[in-house]
Amino acid sequence: MGMDLEKIEQAVYMILEAIGEDPEREGLRDTPKRVARMYDEVFHGLHEDPGQHLNVQFSEEHEEMVIVKDIPVYSMCEHHLVPFYGKAHIAYIPRKGKITGLSKFARVIEGFARRPQLQERLTSEVADAIMNKLTPLGVLVVIEAEHMCMTMRGVKKAGSQTLTSAVRGIFKTNPITRSEAFSLIQGHSR
Ligand SMILES: Nc1nc2c(ncn2[C@@H]2O[C@H](COP(=O)(O)OP(=O)(O)OP(=O)(O)O)[C@@H](O)[C@H]2O)c(=O)[nH]1
Numbered sequence: 513m514g515m516d517l518e519k520i521e522q523a524v525y526m527i528l529e530a531i532g533e534d535p536e537r538e539g540l541r542d543t544p545k546r547v548a549r550m551y552d553e554v555f556h557g558l559h560e561d562p563g564q565h566l567n568v569q570f571s572e573e574h575e576e577m578v579i580v581k582d583i584p585v586y587s588m589c590e591h592h593l594v595p596f597y598g599k600a601h602i603a604y605i606p607r608k609g610k611i612t613g614l615s616k617f618a619r620v621i622e623g624f625a626r627r628p629q630l631q632e633r634l635t636s637e638v639a640d641a642i643m644n645k646l647t648p649l650g651v652l653v654v655i656e657a658e659h660m661c662m663t664m665r666g667v668k669k670a671g672s673q674t675l676t677s678a679v680r681g682i683f684k685t686n687p688i689t690r691s692e693a694f695s696l697i698q699g700h701s702r
């Protein structure tokens with residue numbers, strides 16, 4: 513099952529009409545097509561299994577914390593279909609040296625971010641995919657993001673940041689390990 517680009521085009525055409533625009537004027541003539549292509553891109557994650565990127569695994573004797581931080585995230589708020597965007601940070605402790613390529617974490621995030629999303633769900637889905645595929649001792653995912661539905665409309669609180677975290681395994685049971693990860697993530701961000 514793929515994306516119905518023609519249906520998106522028709523819908524965008526109707527929205528333009530409904531807001532009182534003329535969809536046939538020169539500047540708007542290709543807009544329904546452009547928006548359809550854009551949705552195909554930004555919602556592409558609906559048609560993939562992001563966890564599959566973690567099937568690439570290799571072995572390295574390392575049972576210490578690995579942190580990949582400041583990964584750019586762009587997603588679409590499912591309430592208003594406007595972007596929220598920011599940074600993700602991932603910490604994990606491999607079990608028996610089962611590790612993956614560092615870029616794969618960014619690919620997993622992208623797969624879950626390219627959907628109509630909630631920041632909380634995005635954070636949990638990334639953590640759960642890493643737990644399921646790599647079975648690490650633990651994983652911690654932090655996402656900090658600005659929601660355009662809160663800045664350009666509604667309450668209009670520009671610059672407000674939402675922080676979410678998902679904590680699994682040893683990061684849940686061991687407060688020292690958890691605070692070590694949090695301080696490493698916060699220490700150098702921004
Ligand atoms: N928990 C959570 N809420 C979100 C997220 N993205 C947007 N929201 C919020 O979803 C809520 C939707 O509230 P509604 O009252 O149904 O919609 P609304 O009338 O447009 O709300 P306002 O934004 O307050 O004008 C808003 O408070 C948004 O700020 C998210 O990722 N997580």
Ligand SMILES: [Zn+2]
Nearest residue numbers: 589591592661
């Ligand atoms: Zn919203």
